[in-house]
Amino acid sequence: MKISNSPAMRRMPTYLHRLFHLRLSGQEWVSCADLAQYMNIPHIMVRKDIAMTGLAGNKRYGFRVNELIDAILRLVGWDKVSSATLIGAGSLGAALLGFDEFRLYNFVIESVFDSSPDKIGRSIHGHEIYDLADIRKRLKFAPPKVGIICVPAVGAQLVADILVSLGIKYIWNFSNVCLNVPPGVIVQREVIAGGLAVLFAKINKAESGEEIPDGE
Amino acid sequence: MKISNSPAMRRMPTYLHRLFHLRLSGQEWVSCADLAQYMNIPHIMVRKDIAMTGLAGNKRYGFRVNELIDAILRLVGWDKVSSATLIGAGSLGAALLGFDEFRLYNFVIESVFDSSPDKIGRSIHGHEIYDLADIRKRLKFAPPKVGIICVPAVGAQLVADILVSLGIKYIWNFSNVCLNVPPGVIVQREVIAGGLAVLFAKINKAESGEEIPDGE
Incomplete structure (x- = not known):
């Protein structure tokens, strides 16, 4: 990609x-125009996005909702169940644990770890929080596919090293830090403030009288 | 843009x-190569990004750290203080209130509202949570620049309507829903699961033996 x-x-x-x-x-059918209108993005953008799935639409009715869901799940790799462990049960970790939509993506957070005595043993959205010191014992026989790092920047590299040593590759x-990982390990870093920068870029354009770009 | x-x-x-x-x-100076290595992205990408600021580097030493900070803050529009109000003090809202880095971007969350009696009057990271029912009274004389919506999907449109009626344009x-707003109002929607989709796209490529793209 x-x-x-x-x-x-x-x-x-x-x-x-x-x-x-x-x-x-x-609803059985949906058109690119419907989706474009809902998302406030250009029609052609939706068409190109859906083309990535390889699904051929019906000229008159568009796409069958069910088929399009399956095609997108397949495209992303969400047609199979993926397991994950989450490290760091602070506010952001708790928010992720409360994300019902992950279920729809077959993305299952199986275990949660933290090192704070205040949090260990507590439960968030039905997930018991385990002691980070026990992570090797708990995960060594069946490491999950994905490790989610929600710890403060200062501890993130250490947590990444542990995850990698357990054989977790994704x-x-x-955390607000770039991680050092061996080749073959894939890191997707989320920078919440990145969206704020994009918002401000749009604001600058709007306030300077330029056309506001389409799309939320 | x-x-x-x-x-x-x-x-x-x-x-x-x-x-x-x-x-x-x-450290006084930084090179594109340093930044590229830290972020694990191609050198040329850093060079192009910094070129957007209009700052000219020194051939030998790169950029003065101080000047580059100022240039990026100016580019994004973070050289001036921007005020915001945050609606919805759940886990995600709490995470945003705890983001120390916003201060560095001169982005100040001035007020927090929620409609839950459990939360109203409590304090999160030094922010008192006000009753959403009082938002007009509290903000009508000095609406902040940005409204941050962290409420569940079902209440998001209502909150957006309130913010717009208060004159908030950004x-x-x-919330996991596309908002309907009048022309001139700019919405930046954050889809946390979007990053998960990008991660999975990278995983698919890696597992199919294709080259893993650079960059976290």
């Missing part, structure tokens, strides 16, 4: 969110 | 994070 496709991949959960909603409403990094 | 520049804008907080760290370490939307 070219890096330039990342924005398209980022839109996939939004399509899914809408499609699941439509399915629950009993890391979703919410 | 073209939408295609969004990935560059998203990287700006990471540059700033690194530059503030270097400044605290007493919305940072963390």
Whole structure:
């Protein structure tokens, strides 16, 4: 995947969110125009995004909601169950544990670790918080696919080293630091403030009288 | 700004994070190569990103850390103080209230509202939580620049309508729903699961034996 496709991949959960909603409403078909209007992005962008799935639409009705959901889940790799462990049960970790939509993506956070005595043994959204000191014992026989790092910057590299040593190759990094990992380990770093920078870029354009770009 | 520049804008907080760290370490100069290595992205990407600021580097030493910080803050629009109000003091809202880095971006969350009796009157990271029912009374004379929506999807449109009616034109939307807003109002929607989709796209590529793209 070219890096330039990342924005398209980022839109996939939004399509899914809408499609699941439509399915629950009993709607059988959806058009690119419907999705474009909902998301306030250009029609052609939706068309290109959906083309990535390889699904051919019906000229008159668009796409079957069910088929499009399956095609997008397959494209992203969410058609199979993926397991994850989450390290760091602070506010952000708790927010992720409360994300019901992960279930729709077959993404299952199986275990939660923290090193704070205040948190160990407590339960958040039905997940018991384990002691980080026990992580090797608990995960060594069946390491999950993805490690989610939600600890403060200062502890993030140490946690990454532990995850890598357990054989976890895919890391979703919410700590505000770039991690040093061996080749073959993939890190996706989330920078919440990145969205704020994009918002401000749009504000600057708007206030300087330029056209506001489409899209939320 | 073209939408295609969004990935560059998203990287700006990471540059700033690194530059503030270097400044605290007493480092005066930084090169594109240093930043590229830290972020694990191609050198040329850093060069292009910094070129957006218009700052000319020194051939031998690169950029003065201080000047580069100022140039990036100016580029993003973070050289001036911006005020914000945050609606929804759940886990995600609490995480945002605890983000110390916002201070570095001159981004100040001035007020926090929630409608839950459990939360009203409590304090999170030094912010008192006000009753959402009082938002008009509290903000009508000096509405902040940005409204941050952290409420569940079902209440997000209502909150957006209130913010717009108060004259707030810029919305940072963390709720999992696309908002309907009048022309001139800019919404930046954060989809946390979007990053997960990007991670999975990288995993798919890696597992199919294709080259793993650079960059966290």
